[in-house]
Amino acid sequence: MKTSEFDYQLDPALIAQHPTDRREDCRLMVMDRSTGALDHGHFYDLPRFLEPGDTLVLNDTRVIPARLFGHRPGKGEKVEVLLLRNREGSVWECLVKPGKKVKEGQVLEFGEDQELTGKVLDIIEEGQRLIEFHYEGIWEEVLDRLGNMPLPPYITEKLKNKEDYQTVYARVNGSAAAPTAGLHFTRELLDDLAAMGVHIAYLTLHVGLGTFRPVKEEEVEDHAMHSEYYVLPKETAERIRQTKAEGHRVIAVGTTVTRTLESVMKKKGEMVEDSGWTDIFIYPGFEYEAIDGIITNFHLPKSSLIMMIAAFTGKDKIMNAYKTANDMRYRFFSFGDAMLIANFKQDGEDHD
Incomplete structure (x- = not known):
């Protein structure tokens, strides 16, 4: 599999230099995983696409001024x-x-x-x-x-507030970069989701720069990931098992959560409390076992992150979504807009 298959053209003007004034005002692209169909809204619309009984898993790592x-x-x-x-x-x-x-x-x-x-x-x-x-x-x-916040090199404007590069639920110091898919959440949105019956669970993965480095090898399979430290608490593992047993969806908030949960499944064969280092590299051909959906940002061309998402959706679907995002002037990368990918019930299906 060629790394060049995950390249795309991007107007540099679409690289977000700062977050939206209100976190939840960023745009949200919604993809049906099974069909590739796209819908468009804003992040504050997220409750429309989730159901009571679903579980959102968030990474509570906190970026240090590294x-x-x-x-x-x-x-x-x-x-x-x-x-x-x-x-x-x-x-x-x-x-x-x-x-x-x-x-x-x-x-x-x-x-x-x-x-x-x-x-x-x-x-x-x-x-x-x-x-x-x-x-x-x-x-x-x-x-x-x-120390200063370790912003990625594509963000050239000075950060006005250090907290802009932290999720509202960040609490465990240790990351060299933010788990950016979580930057769109506010406390109010999380409370609204919990009130409608969506479960909120946490794990910790300290993000290293290896996650964001471009894949330089010509063959995808030759790329080696750097390892990152994670902690999956007992209560989160239990919540995920119960969600699955009840027929609901586990939605990973970001690629860091995805890496953690899929690593535990590969290592343990079941969702259980665990901690350790992971260097898992997820690209097309990977069989997902832990998650049923993912909330993610739009990632750099030829990065391991876009390959991870392609493994979840199929390469053609995700590359079409990126082209659409470019054409529709979505904002890209760390402070950019978001995407929700999951299977959704079709009209006429049982919604009980």
Whole structure:
């Protein structure tokens, strides 16, 4: 399978630089998974397309201000460090720019009066660095003062409010990027869904940059995913099992939730409490076992994320949907519009 099959043309003007003024005012494309038929509305219309007994599964990870700007002592040369993963204690796996001058043993300084320093312990795969940080006080407070939100490179406008890049239910610190399909929810919308009988469940997957990197290999099957840490709580696993047993739908809010649930099914053979690392790569030919629907944004060309969605819908259906989104001037990527994909009852079917 060729990576080029998942390419598409996009007007750069459609790359959203900021969220809509009200989160739920973004547009919503709805696709019937079985037929590929498309409907169009806004995210606040979501209750129309869900049913009592359905379960929405959300990722409650919280983005940390993981981008640090510092310098090499005595050199005056600026250095950018992006925290990717906490290895142990104060040691983090990081991306460093410019990387060529930051060798093993290099000390980096951040903030005034060397409030935070870091020493490069090792250079690992793909040029990433293991950096041990030194500071006084509480790490989260130091990071909040000195760090910046790690926005993707296609967002070039400055973020006015850090919370714009957090879901309203974010609570577990650890992500280098937001689970963006959840950015459209408000507390009021979640309350409305719960009041109509839709169950809301949570899991945690800390998003790494590997999820968003383009697939560079010519053959899709040659691509290797980076691993990400997840926690699936017992109550969420039980809710999913009960939803399935009662004949209702499990709707994943985003590709991160999808990765977690499908990973647990592949690993355990059933939906049970679990935690660990996943490097699952989902592309057409994959057999979904955990989810019945997905809420997602519009993803980059040739990315592993568009391949994941193509595995759920079929490649032709999703590429047609993307062409339609482009033609209808939907907004793309992290702060862009949303898509709901699921099977829907046809007129005349039993709605009990």
